[in-house]
Amino acid sequence: MSTFFLVIGLGLCILVFFVLYRVVFGPGVFNRIAAISAIGTKTLIILLIMGFVYGRVEMFVDISLVYALLNFIGVLAASKFLEMEKEL
Amino acid sequence: MIRSSEDIIIRTVSRVLVPFIQLFALYVIAHGHYSPGGGFQGGVILGASLVLLLITYGPRETRKHISEKSVTVFSSLGVLIYSGIGFICLLLLGNYLDYGKLSGLLHVAPAEARSLGILGIEIGVGITVMAIMFSIFFDISSGGKPPEDEKE
Numbered sequence: 157m158s159t160f161f162l163v164i165g166l167g168l169c170i171l172v173f174f175v176l177y178r179v180v181f182g183p184g185v186f187n188r189i190a191a192i193s194a195i196g197t198k199t200l201i202i203l204l205i206m207g208f209v210y211g212r213v214e215m216f217v218d219i220s221l222v223y224a225l226l227n228f229i230g231v232l233a234a235s236k237f238l239e240m241e242k243e244l
Numbered sequence: 245m246i247r248s249s250e251d252i253i254i255r256t257v258s259r260v261l262v263p264f265i266q267l268f269a270l271y272v273i274a275h276g277h278y279s280p281g282g283g284f285q286g287g288v289i290l291g292a293s294l295v296l297l298l299i300t301y302g303p304r305e306t307r308k309h310i311s312e313k314s315v316t317v318f319s320s321l322g323v324l325i326y327s328g329i330g331f332i333c334l335l336l337l338g339n340y341l342d343y344g345k346l347s348g349l350l351h352v353a354p355a356e357a358r359s360l361g362i363l364g365i366e367i368g369v370g371i372t373v374m375a376i377m378f379s380i381f382f383d384i385s386s387g388g389k390p391p392e393d394e395k396e
Contacts, residue, residue: 218272218279222289225265229296232254236246236299 287373
């Protein structure tokens with residue numbers, strides 16, 4: 157079962173790089189923000205899978221909850237910053 | 245200048261989410277010695293909940309919940325708790341932050357006194373970090389202007 161989770165985690169790690177392409181070259185800012193949000197979600201799942209691999213899920217659930225909260229607030233703050241930029 | 249957001253999704257989500265974020269921050273502070281986290285991390289999460297409030301409802305509404313004066317009081321209160329516990333240990337003929345000496349004061353075994361002392365330290369650190377995080381974000385987002393100039 158551990159190998160299964162390891163393979164899934166590595167697959168998700170590779171998928172992050174596809175989204176990273178959108179962050180670096182993506183046309184426009186909104187693509188980048190959406191891609192950063194997607195990377196955050198993927199990181200959350202990778203953290204949980206790491207918890208399964210190490211056999212300490214209850215510890216990693218805390219970290220991933222914090223990660224989800226900060227991801228939400230970060231995306232919101234970035235959108236707010238863009239809104240302010242438009243006014244200037 | 246951050247304006248309050250009119251979007252109903254953001255307003256509702258953050259109104260529902262802020263109490264849960266703060267509850268989770270208290271959990272992180274209280275369970276700092278069993279699970280990842282501690283005073284600093286819990287304080288950052290508490291500060292993030294206030295930042296979410298500021299992003300969503302704007303500076304004027306947020307100032308009603310946590311004023312300039314209370315930010316100052318909280319940021320000093322945490323340092324006072326930290327150094328106060330340290331000095332109590334010093335007065336009880338131990339080293340600075342030597343929690344084992346608190347056992348006579350709290351009427352518990354030295355090992356439990358150490359656990360309680362670390363918990364007190366983490367509460368102090370959490371309060372300070374919360375206030376400073378919010379203060380930094382508020383001052384940067386308002387461009388360093390005093391709050392009177394924000395009323396436009």
